[in-house]
Amino acid sequence: MKYLDEYRDPKTAQLLLDEIRRITTRHWTLMEVCGGQTHSLLRHGIAVELEGTVELIHGPGCPVCVTDQAAIDFACQLAQREEIVLASFGDMLRVPGSHGSLLDAQATGAHIQIVYSPSDAVELARKQPETQFVFFAVGFETTAPATALAIKQAARYRLENFSMIVSHVRVQPAMESLVQAPENRVQAFLAAGHVCTVMGYESYESFVNRYQLPVVVTGFEPLDLLDGILACVKQLEANEAMLENRYARTVQAAGNRSAQDLVQEIYQVCDRAWRGFGTIPKGGLELRPEWQQFDALLRFNKPAIPVFKRDECQSFEVMTGQIKPPECPHFGTRCTPESPLGAPMVSSEGACAAYYRYGVTTTP
Numbered sequence: 001m002k003y004l005d006e007y008r009d010p011k012t013a014q015l016l017l018d019e020i021r022r023i024t025t026r027h028w029t030l031m032e033v034c035g036g037q038t039h040s041l042l043r044h045g046i047a048v049e050l051e052g053t054v055e056l057i058h059g060p061g062c063p064v065c066v067t068d069q070a071a072i073d074f075a076c077q078l079a080q081r082e083e084i085v086l087a088s089f090g091d092m093l094r095v096p097g098s099h100g101s102l103l104d105a106q107a108t109g110a111h112i113q114i115v116y117s118p119s120d121a122v123e124l125a126r127k128q129p130e131t132q133f134v135f136f137a138v139g140f141e142t143t144a145p146a147t148a149l150a151i152k153q154a155a156r157y158r159l160e161n162f163s164m165i166v167s168h169v170r171v172q173p174a175m176e177s178l179v180q181a182p183e184n185r186v187q188a189f190l191a192a193g194h195v196c197t198v199m200g201y202e203s204y205e206s207f208v209n210r211y212q213l214p215v216v217v218t219g220f221e222p223l224d225l226l227d228g229i230l231a232c233v234k235q236l237e238a239n240e241a242m243l244e245n246r247y248a249r250t251v252q253a254a255g256n257r258s259a260q261d262l263v264q265e266i267y268q269v270c271d272r273a274w275r276g277f278g279t280i281p282k283g284g285l286e287l288r289p290e291w292q293q294f295d296a297l298l299r300f301n302k303p304a305i306p307v308f309k310r311d312e313c314q315s316f317e318v319m320t321g322q323i324k325p326p327e328c329p330h331f332g333t334r335c336t337p338e339s340p341l342g343a344p345m346v347s348s349e350g351a352c353a354a355y356y357r358y359g360v361t362t363t364p
């Protein structure tokens with residue numbers, strides 16, 4: 001198949017759905033680990049179609065949703081300083097921190113500029129040398145190469161007015177944390193196609209062997225998703241646990257080596273606090289010592305921020321598959337995209353936003 005429409009063909013989708021139903025002998029619980037896949041599953045009605053056959057639960061696959069509140073608080077504080085402009089992707093602006101969002105901060109005079117790429121932030125810094133630009137670097141392994149490139153650009157221009165709040169997170173340690181939790185319900189994973197495009201999927205081999213759970217690399221279109229679900233169910237029904245790549249048109253076993261080399265050059269693995277999860281060992285990336293002149297944490301001495309525990313949002317329960325968004329008592333009432341209580345309702349990849357947008361108010 002060459003064109004996108006072919007991956008949305010309703011007749012083939014129906015055949016795949018029929019096949020999943022035909023071979024399923026018991027209730028299986030699968031988790032997709034990518035917010036883009038969550039939205040596609042809801043948008044195309046796949047989660048609802050499989051109700052009673054295969055339960056799809058939604059993992060921590062939205063980088064905006066898992067960005068630690070302390071990082072947002074730090075970004076808000078920096079943006080309020082006279083000499084600093086905080087550059088961020090638009091998605092981050094409405095995510096609540098402990099004391100409000102970046103948008104709230106902007107309303108009280110903070111300097112915040114939306115950018116569409118890390119290089120845009122570097123360019124701003126290059127053109128306005130009298131102003132400090134701080135880029136809020138969030139995202140999984142998919143966005144880390146672009147922020148690594150921005151650091152190299154800033155170094156090439158010898159910019160002394162560019163730095164980053166590095167909040168990159170790594171997917172596989174979060175999957176490990178999920179399956180080790182006593183409340184784990186995941187029986188197989190649909191691995192995130194975009195992350196595997198960069199990182200490859202060889203590293204999942206030991207994960208599959210260790211936890212004896214099927215992992216199937218899966219794309220984003222309806223037929224990709226149904227194919228990935230079918231592959232998982234086939235394995236589960238056969239009592240097998242294997243690694244499969246069902247997104248071969250995009251993903252290679254080794255991934256994109258040059259992107260990995262770039263990330264390796266600029267970043268090192270670190271423990272990282274995930275919103276709602278706490279600290280996940282090896283769950284993030286931080287700048288290597290030789291690039292730390294671009295670390296906003298070091299340049300601007302992160303201030304002590306009193307922690308306010310927000311307990312209204314059940315995003316942790318949503319992102320670990322313990323509940324579906326409509327089971328949150330605030331879903332669609334106190335929490336809507338216009339007035340969000342938590343990040344999963346704000347972000348374009350958030351699970352709560354997906355259920356709200358596609359009008360799924362029950363729990364498939």
Ligand code: SF4
Nearest residue numbers: 313314328335342352
């Ligand atoms: S509906 Fe709102 S409050 Fe409930 S989990 Fe989702 S984002 Fe949080």
